Amino acid sequence: MAGYKAGERMPASRVFCEELGISRNIVLLAFEQLALEGYLVGRTGSGTFVANTLPDALLLTKKLKKEPKSDNASYINTEADVYPLPLPAELIQRNSARETVIPFQNAIPSFEDFPFAVWSKIANKVLRYFNLSHLGYDDAAGYLPLREAIANYLRVHRAVNCTAEQIIIVNGSQQGLNITGQLLLPRGAEFWLEDPGYHGARAALVNAGGKCCPIPVTTPDGLDLDYAKKHYPNARMAYLTPSHQYPVGGTMPACKRLELLAWANQNHMWLIEDDYDSEFRYTGKLLASLQGMDKGGRVIYLGTFSKVLFPALRIAYLVLPTVALANHFRYHKAMLDRQHPILEQLILTEFIQEGHFTRHLRRMRILYKKRQDTLLACLRQYAPQLAYSDMNESGMHILVWLPEHLSDKAVSELLRQEGIIAPPLSDYTLTNFKKPGLLLGYSAFTEAQITQGIEKFARVVNGLI
Incomplete structure (x- = not known):
């Protein structure tokens, strides 16, 4: 309060009216606002005073000369099953930091060629017709029209056998891997991992309590199935990129896929098919998904929009073999973050339905x-x-x-x-x-x-x- 000290009594409101030439209502409103903000306090029978401690003083913080001696990291439960992460420190730091897109960063789509005008037009339409039904809690499995659009796309373009009820929308493929490992991989059970392979899958399944079994990749066929069956016959899960092995490349042929599916059926093994960039095939005909060849219900199909649209969208999806299993995933998703944000799902639904996606x-x-x-x-x-x-x-x-x-x-x-x-x-x-x-x-x-x-x-x- 310029001109008035802390604890000093304020002049009556009529004094301000006369000095400033304004109405008394304006002065009273100003007093009321200053009282709400903590600058003035009223005392019954005594008048209005400047507060002894002004809000401005509370907002000022002294600059610390050095950080506190206490180390907050010491409070982390180092005995928790999820600590430490099963990845080298430099990989953890890289995967946690903001990415600057410079050559030759991989697995990044062309942002400059994304149809922003179309996306913005759809976003404006979605916001214009946004209604009260979108403001509450939605299905934890994801926005139903989006799941229907994804199911229709997968049936036509990837030969995936599914309905919308088998699809769970997740916050990126990493969340999908984490949920799958937590629900389907018994603690202490072995799982096959392509070597070289995606380290995010290794982190998710090890965090779920699994024991990683590296399986060599044989070019151009992908995972060495004979090696896997000989050395780790009791594995309960396998993570695979059969359409385009990551990061070496190559496509698993149909005969090997059938052999893998037969082994999974006989040994009650779950297969995670990560179909992360199958849309970008430049020569030849793309093989149908592993899920489309599965007759025993052993394949968990994982897809993402990060590679085909943009990573910040954070929309990926799981296709479960049965509706019953999908419901278990739905319940688990609800306990993690309740649901994916609705606005992005609405926009993406229109983007797919209007043909812009294809x-x-x-x-x-x-x-x-x-x-x-x-x-x-x-x-x-x-x-x-x-x-x-x-x-x-x-x-x-x-x-x-x-x-x-x-x-x-x-x-x-x-x-x-x-x-x-x-x-x-x-x-x-x-x-x-x-x-x-x-x-x-x-x-x-x-x-x-x-x-x-x-x-x-x-x-x-x-x-x-």
């Missing part, structure tokens, strides 16, 4: 193939001595092999210092795959960015060979 996929397949061709041509021109995977019929990255004497981690770090992101293959490897390599994503970058990036990439790598 049109966008067709455009991106053409664009990403062109960018892949540019990347391969640049590698041949600027780094001809390097070999790279020939399994590039689909996906959003290629795998470049390094000479045996080089450490892919060390090369990756040198490239990072030069502003190039090239994750090392060893980050995805547990025991069975020792050849050094780097992952180069291309889907998010223009041809000019790819060319400039490979020139810089080649200068660093060629200097080490």
Whole structure:
């Protein structure tokens, strides 16, 4: 209060009226507001006074010269089953930080080519007709029209046998993996994991209490089924990327899929089919999903919109073999976060139903193939001595092999210092795959960015060979 000290009595309201030339109602409203904010206090029979402790003083905090001695981390229950995370510290930090999209970050769609005008138009329409029915709690399984749209898409394009009642909307594929592990993997049970493979799946299933069994990947067929059956015949679950093995590449052939399904049926094993980027196949006909070939109800199908639209959308989905099992997942999802936010689901539903989703996929397949061709041509021109995977019929990255004497981690770090992101293959490897390599994503970058990036990439790598 300028001009008045703490605890000082305020003049009567009529004094302010006369001095300021304003009505008494305005002065009374001002007094009332200042009292609500804590600047004035009224005392019966005595008048109105400036508060002894002003709110401004409470808002001011003294700058700490140094952090408190106490370490909050000491309060973490280190005996909890989920601590520590079963991943190296650098991977945990990388997966927890904000990502800056620079060449050659992998598994990132082209943001510049996303149809923002269409998406915004649908969003405006959704908000315009947003009604009271959307303000309460919705089905924990997800917005029903969205699940129906996903089911229709999967039946036509991925030969997935399902209805909307078998689908659970989850907050990204990682939540889907966590729920699956917690509900279906007994504590202490073994699970197969492709090696190299997706470390997020390993973290989720180990956190659920499972014992990881790394299974070598045989190119181009994917997981070595004979090795898995011989060394870990009692495994209760397997995580697979049969349509496009991540990160090495390759597609599991139909005969091997049938053999895997037969083993799963005979041994009561659950199969998690992560179909993360099957939409981006550039040559040949895409095989039907593993789920579509499953007659015994052993496959949990996992799909995501992060790779085909944008990661911030945080919408993925599980397809369960039966409605009864889907209901168990639905109950578990409700206990985790009750439901996925409704607004994004409404927009995505319209986006799919109006045909924009399939049109966008067709455009991106053409664009990403062109960018892949540019990347391969640049590698041949600027780094001809390097070999790279020939399994590039689909996906959003290629795998470049390094000479045996080089450490892919060390090369990756040198490239990072030069502003190039090239994750090392060893980050995805547990025991069975020792050849050094780097992952180069291309889907998010223009041809000019790819060319400039490979020139810089080649200068660093060629200097080490």
